[in-house]
Amino acid sequence: MAKKTDKFESDLLRGSLDLMVLAILDQEDQYGYLIQKQIREATEGKVTMGAGTMYPLLHRLEGDKLIRSRWDDSSGRKRKWYSLTAAGKKRLAQRASQWNQYAECMAQLMQGWFEPVASAKKQIRLNKKTT
Amino acid sequence: MAKKTDKFESDLLRGSLDLMVLAILDQEDQYGYLIQKQIREATEGKVTMGAGTMYPLLHRLEGDKLIRSRWDDSSGRKRKWYSLTAAGKKRLAQRASQWNQYAECMAQLMQGWFEPVASAKKQIRLNKKTT
DNA sequence: CGATAATATATCGCCATACGATACATCGAT
DNA sequence: ATCGATGTATCGTATGGCGATATATTATCG
Numbered sequence: 001m002a003k004k005t006d007k008f009e010s011d012l013l014r015g016s017l018d019l020m021v022l023a024i025l026d027q028e029d030q031y032g033y034l035i036q037k038q039i040r041e042a043t044e045g046k047v048t049m050g051a052g053t054m055y056p057l058l059h060r061l062e063g064d065k066l067i068r069s070r071w072d073d074s075s076g077r078k079r080k081w082y083s084l085t086a087a088g089k090k091r092l093a094q095r096a097s098q099w100n101q102y103a104e105c106m107a108q109l110m111q112g113w114f115e116p117v118a119s120a121k122k123q124i125r126l127n128k129k130t131t
Numbered sequence: 132m133a134k135k136t137d138k139f140e141s142d143l144l145r146g147s148l149d150l151m152v153l154a155i156l157d158q159e160d161q162y163g164y165l166i167q168k169q170i171r172e173a174t175e176g177k178v179t180m181g182a183g184t185m186y187p188l189l190h191r192l193e194g195d196k197l198i199r200s201r202w203d204d205s206s207g208r209k210r211k212w213y214s215l216t217a218a219g220k221k222r223l224a225q226r227a228s229q230w231n232q233y234a235e236c237m238a239q240l241m242q243g244w245f246e247p248v249a250s251a252k253k254q255i256r257l258n259k260k261t262t
Numbered sequence: 263c264g265a266t267a268a269t270a271t272a273t274c275g276c277c278a279t280a281c282g283a284t285a286c287a288t289c290g291a292t
Numbered sequence: 293a294t295c296g297a298t299g300t301a302t303c304g305t306a307t308g309g310c311g312a313t314a315t316a317t318t319a320t321c322g
Binding site: 010011013014015017049050052053056057060076077078 | 278279280281282283284287288289
């Protein structure tokens with residue numbers, strides 16, 4: 001019914017949004033609002049995380065000690081900055097590998113329905129090793 | 132907590148199990164129990180769909196007119212065979228394309244954390260076009 | 263022949279989580 | 293003063309995968 005051609009269904013995002021956030025925080029520290037923006041821009045608006053998804057997720061990750069937060073209002077604005085913990089980095093590696101395997105499984109089952117993922121081939125930069 | 136290294140978390144499956152089933156039914160008609168088996172074997176046990184997931188999903192797809200069922204007990208066993216409808220084929224194309232795009236988005240965001248998906252490169256068979 | 267496992271479908275309650283709505287506070291610009 | 297953007301937070305709802313459970317039939321093995 002909903003004719004939203006340019007946005008993914010939430011069930012597709014489920015179970016990988018945490019991975020996205022972890023990956024973004026691995027690059028550099030961010031605060032929630034920025035992460036939202038980053039995801040939106042990096043995916044050309046195809047993946048959007050509302051605040052109602054973002055903040056609970058961040059709290060969950062912090063509760064699991066995968067990320068750590070600190071308030072900073074030195075720039076006028078009060079912002080809660082998050083950074084990856086060691087456990088977070090480890091989890092990121094796990095989840096990235098898992099996602100990768102899952103994508104392979106899908107490829108296996110979706111033979112004939114897959115177009116080659118051009119970007120995935122070109123933009124791989126193995127500057128970090130998974131596990 | 133759960134140390135299931137060789138099985139994916141259910142949230143990862145969420146939103147793509149229907150796609151799997153659709154893709155399998157596109158190849159040939161199947162009944163539930165068989166689909167379960169197919170998915171399990173095609174993914175080397177890494178993706179397993181319990182009956183409590185399978186049948187409700189099948190019912191949902193049928194309710195949406197994406198698949199059609201017919202009982203057959205000519206082989207001794209009573210089996211409910213499912214086949215794709217025209218709407219189902221269309222949906223499959225949509226969802227496959229969507230998955231593909233999503234995988235690209237992930238690749239975008241996960242730069243440096245992706246290993247090359249070897250199988251995805253080799254086993255692509257573009258015998259059908261998406262959209 | 264009786265017991266057990268595999269086949270086959272179905273449903274129920276639980277629970278995690280993505281979402282929209284809403285709230286609230288601050289800052290810059292008009 | 294007002295308004296929009298920034299920034300964080302929480303609540304209720306809906307969805308759907310999961311384990312447990314039920315039920316029936318068939319095949320197998322002792």
